[in-house]
Amino acid sequence: xxxxxxxxxxxxxVASALPRYALLLLSAAVILFPLYMTVxxxxxxxxxxxxxxxxFWPNSPQWSNYRSAMTDIPMPRYMMNSLxxxxxxxLGQVSTAALAAYAFAFMRFPLRxxxxxxxxxxxxxxxxxxxxxxxxxxQRLDWIDTYQGLTVPFLATAFGTFLLRQHFLTLPRELKDAxxxxxxxxxxxxxxxxxPLSRAALATLAVFSFLQAWNQYLWPLLVTNEPDMxxxxxxxxxxxxxxxxxxxxxxxxxxxxxxPMLVLVIVFQRFLVRGLTAGAVKG
Amino acid sequence: MHRLVFALVCVAASLALASCGxxxxxxxxxxxxxxxxxxxxxxNGDALQRMANGFNASQDAYHVRPVFQGGFPDSxxxxxxxxxxxxxPALIQLDDIQLRFMVDSQATVPLQDFIxxxxxxxxxxxxxxxAVDLADFEPRALAYYSLEGRLRAMPFNLSGPVLYYxxxxxxxxxxxxxRPPTTFDEVRDxxxxxxxxxxxxxxxxxxxxxxxxAWYFEQMLAKQGALYANNGNGREGLATEVxxxxxxxxxxxxxxxxxxxxxxxxxxxxxGLQALLSVxxxxxAMAIESTAAMRSVLLALGPxxxxxxxxxxxxxxxxxxxxxxxxxAAWIISDRPDIEQRGGWEFLKxxxxxxIQAQWHVDTGYFxxxxxAWDMEPAASLHRDVPQFTAARAQLLGSPLNLVTAGAVIxxxxxxxxxxxxxxxxxxxxxxEPREALDDAAADANRAIERYNRSVTE
Numbered sequence: 013x014x015x016x017x018x019x020x021x022x023x024x025x026v027a028s029a030l031p032r033y034a035l036l037l038l039s040a041a042v043i044l045f046p047l048y049m050t051v052x053x054x055x056x057x058x059x060x061x062x063x064x065x066x067x068f069w070p071n072s073p074q075w076s077n078y079r080s081a082m083t084d085i086p087m088p089r090y091m092m093n094s095l096x097x098x099x100x101x102x103l104g105q106v107s108t109a110a111l112a113a114y115a116f117a118f119m120r121f122p123l124r125x126x127x128x129x130x131x132x133x134x135x136x137x138x139x140x141x142x143x144x145x146x147x148x149x150x151q152r153l154d155w156i157d158t159y160q161g162l163t164v165p166f167l168a169t170a171f172g173t174f175l176l177r178q179h180f181l182t183l184p185r186e187l188k189d190a191x192x193x194x195x196x197x198x199x200x201x202x203x204x205x206x207x208p209l210s211r212a213a214l215a216t217l218a219v220f221s222f223l224q225a226w227n228q229y230l231w232p233l234l235v236t237n238e239p240d241m242x243x244x245x246x247x248x249x250x251x252x253x254x255x256x257x258x259x260x261x262x263x264x265x266x267x268x269x270x271x272p273m274l275v276l277v278i279v280f281q282r283f284l285v286r287g288l289t290a291g292a293v294k295g
Numbered sequence: 296m297h298r299l300v301f302a303l304v305c306v307a308a309s310l311a312l313a314s315c316g317x318x319x320x321x322x323x324x325x326x327x328x329x330x331x332x333x334x335x336x337x338x339n340g341d342a343l344q345r346m347a348n349g350f351n352a353s354q355d356a357y358h359v360r361p362v363f364q365g366g367f368p369d370s371x372x373x374x375x376x377x378x379x380x381x382x383x384p385a386l387i388q389l390d391d392i393q394l395r396f397m398v399d400s401q402a403t404v405p406l407q408d409f410i411x412x413x414x415x416x417x418x419x420x421x422x423x424x425x426a427v428d429l430a431d432f433e434p435r436a437l438a439y440y441s442l443e444g445r446l447r448a449m450p451f452n453l454s455g456p457v458l459y460y461x462x463x464x465x466x467x468x469x470x471x472x473x474r475p476p477t478t479f480d481e482v483r484d485x486x487x488x489x490x491x492x493x494x495x496x497x498x499x500x501x502x503x504x505x506x507x508x509a510w511y512f513e514q515m516l517a518k519q520g521a522l523y524a525n526n527g528n529g530r531e532g533l534a535t536e537v538x539x540x541x542x543x544x545x546x547x548x549x550x551x552x553x554x555x556x557x558x559x560x561x562x563x564x565x566x567g568l569q570a571l572l573s574v575x576x577x578x579x580a581m582a583i584e585s586t587a588a589m590r591s592v593l594l595a596l597g598p599x600x601x602x603x604x605x606x607x608x609x610x611x612x613x614x615x616x617x618x619x620x621x622x623x624a625a626w627i628i629s630d631r632p633d634i635e636q637r638g639g640w641e642f643l644k645x646x647x648x649x650x651i652q653a654q655w656h657v658d659t660g661y662f663x664x665x666x667x668a669w670d671m672e673p674a675a676s677l678h679r680d681v682p683q684f685t686a687a688r689a690q691l692l693g694s695p696l697n698l699v700t701a702g703a704v705i706x707x708x709x710x711x712x713x714x715x716x717x718x719x720x721x722x723x724x725x726x727x728e729p730r731e732a733l734d735d736a737a738a739d740a741n742r743a744i745e746r747y748n749r750s751v752t753e
Contacts, residue, residue, distance in 0.1 A: 058595040065576075084341070144376045151380045233365050234373050237330070237382070250363045252336045258591075262337075 054263035081265035098225035109172030117180035215283030342658035357638035392708035407445035448624035475606030504573035509712035518610035523703035540737035548729035590660025605683035617694020619702035706747035
C-alpha cells in the first residue's frame with residue numbers, strides 16, 4: 013500500500029502523527045511510572061525508602077530483597093499453586109464459554125433470548141454477595157485446601173460467554189449452512205470452523221481469565237489454611253505487616269508475582285488488541 | 296451494616312448447627328493441634344512462628360500451628376463464615392474494637408473461665424502454683440479486654456499513639472528538644488516557630504503532620520478525659536449512643552481544621568505512616584503516629600534515628616487524661632473440643648510469660664503484655680537502641696485507670712469509625728463546620744449502634 017504514496021505524502025503523515033505519538037509516549041510514561049518505582053524501590057535498602065527526596069535509580073541494587081521474598085515465604089510453591097489454579101480456571105472458562113456461546117449464537121431453541129439475558133444477569137450479582145454461600149458450599153463438600161475448592165466456582169463465566177457469543181454472531185451464517193450440507197454436526201462445526209476463526213476472541217478471554225484468576229485474593233484466602241495450598245497474592249499479603257515493615261521486600265515479591273503476567277500479556281498482546289475490537293462494530 | 300446483620304444471622308444459625316459439626320480434636324504426630332488464626336504478616340509473623348515453636352518445644356501435649364489469615368477484617372470474615380463448621384480455629388487474633396462483637400457472637404469462651412478454673416485448682420491443692428499472676432499484666436490491657444468484670448480475651452499485641460518530633464528542627468527553632476508539646480495550644484505555638492517558608496511564601500517545613508484516623512481522634516478524646524460512648528463507654532451497660540460529639544470532640548476537630556487551614560499542619564490523608572515519613576523526610580517537624588511503627592522504622596534509620604524524639608500524644612487542653620491501649624487480643628473459640636481450648640489457654644499462658652513478652656517486644660515493637668518484661672533482657676537493650684520507647688512507656692504508665700482509658704466498647708465500631716473519618720474529611724476540605732460534621736457523624740454512629748443492639752437483643 014505504501015509504495016503508491018509519494019515521499020512528501022509520507023513526511024506529512026509522519027508530521028501529523030508526531031503529536032499523537034508524543035501524547036501516547038506521555039501516557040505510557042504516566043502509566044509505567046508506578047511500575048518503574050516498584051522495581052526501583054524493590055532494589056533499595058529500607059532506610060533509603062524512608063528518605064526524601066526518593067531515589068529514582070537503584071544505585072546499589074539490593075538483590076537480597078528478592079532472595080528474602082523468595083525464601084521468607086514458600087514463594088515457588090505459591091507461584092506453582094497460582095499457575096495451576098489460573099491455568100485450570102482459564103481452561104474451564106474458555107471451554108464452557110465457547111460451548112455456551114455456540115449454543116446462544118448458532119442453535120435455535122425455545123426461549124433462547126430470555127435465557128441469554130438470564131445468563132447475562134448473573135453478571136449483575138456482585139461477587140461479594142455470593143462469596144459466603146459459595147464458601148459454605150465448598151466447606152460442606154470438604155473441599156477446603158484443595159485445588160477443586162480453588163477453581164470449581166470459577167469454571168463458568170457469563171462475561172466470557174457474552175464476549176464469545178458476540179464474536180460468533182459476526183461469523184457468516186453461510187458457514188453454518190455449508191457445514192450442515194457437509195454433514196458437520198454442531199461439535200464438529202464448533203471445533204473445526206468456529207474456533208479456528210475465533211482465535212483472537214478466545215485468546216482475549218484466556219488472558220482476561222488468567223489475569224483475574226492470578227490476582228484473586230479473598231477467595232483463596234477463605235478456602236485455604238495450609239501454606240502448601242496458598243497462592244502468590246496471599247504470600248505477598250503475608251510479607252506485609254499491619255504496620256510498616258520491609259516495604260522493599262514486599263515490592264520485590266510484587267515484582268516476582270507480576271512477571272508471569274507480564275510475559276503472558278506480552279506474548280498475547282497481538283491477539284488482545286484484535287480481540288477487544290473484533291466484534292465491536294457488528295454485534 | 297447489612298454485613299453485620301447477616302453475620303449475626305449466620306452466628307445464630309450456625310450455633311444451632313454447632314452440635315452436628317463436632318468432629319473431635321485435631322491431632323498431629325500424637326499431639327493435639329491448636330490452630331491459631333492471626334494477622335501478623337512479615338517480621339511479626341516470623342516472631343509469632345518462633346513463639347509457637349518455643350511453645351511446641353516446651354511440652355509434648357500440644358502443637359500450635361499459626362495460620363496467617365490476611366488482615367483482621369479478612370480473618371473475621373472467614374471466622375464468621377466458618378461458624379458451625381469444623382474448619383474453625385481454636386484461637387484467633389482480632390483487633391481491639393471487635394470486643395463487643397466477639398462477646399455477642401457467643402463464639403468464644405471468656406478467658407476468665409480458664410483463670411477461674413486454675414485459681415480454684417490451686418486453692419484446692421496446697422502448693423499448686425497460681426496459674427497466672429494477673430498483677431504483673433498490663434492493667435490497662437486487662438481493663439480494655441474485660442467486660443462485666445470478666446476478662447474476655449488475652450491481650451496479645453499492644454500499642455499506643457505518640458508524638459514523633461525532629462530534635463534538630465526544635466533546636467534550630469530555639470525550642471527545648473527534650474520538651475515536646477503536650478497540649479493543642481503548645482503544638483500550635485511550637486508549629487508557628489517551626490514553620491519555614493521559602494522566598495515565594497511556599498511552606499518548606501510545616502509544624503506537624505496529621506493523619507486522618509478515627510483512632511487518633513479517639514485517643515485525643517481519652518487524653519482529655521472524655522468518654523466516647525454512653526453507659527460508661529459501653530462498659531456499665533450496652534452503649535446506646537456515642538458521646539464523642541461533646542465539647543471536647545468539637546475542640547479536637549476545630550483545632551485540627553485551624554492547624555491545617557493555616558498551613559501549620561499538613562494533612563497526609565488516611566494512609567498510615569505517612570505522617571511519620573513526613574517527619575523523617577524533613578517536611579514536617581512533628582507527627583502523630585502509632586508506637587507500632589517505632590521499632591522497625593527507627594532501627595532501619597540506624598544512628599540517624601537519634602535526632603527523632605517521641606513524646607506523649609498532645610491533649611486538647613489538660614494533659615491529665617491517658618491513652619487507650621490499642622492492638623489486638625487472642626480469643627479462644629467455644630466450638631472447638633475442650634482439649635483444644637485447654638491447649639490454646641496453655642499457649643496463651645506461655646505467650647504472656649515475661650521472658651517471652653520481652654522477646655516479643657523486641658521482635659515486633661509492640662508493648663509487652665507483662666509489666667516485668669519491660670526491664671528484662673532483651674527488652675532493656677532495645678530501649679538503649681531505641682530510647683523513644685521510654686517516652687512511649689512513660690505515657691502508658693502515666694495513663695490513669697478509669698472508664699475513659701479502658702476504651703469504648705461498641706458493637707459496630709467499624710461503622711462508627713467510618714462516620715468519624717467522614718466528619719474529619721468534611722471538616723478538612725471545608726464542606727462542613729466541626730459542630731455540624733460531628734452532629735452528623737454522631738447521628739450516623741447512633742443509627743448503626745441502634746441497629747446492632749436491636750439485632751443482638753432480639
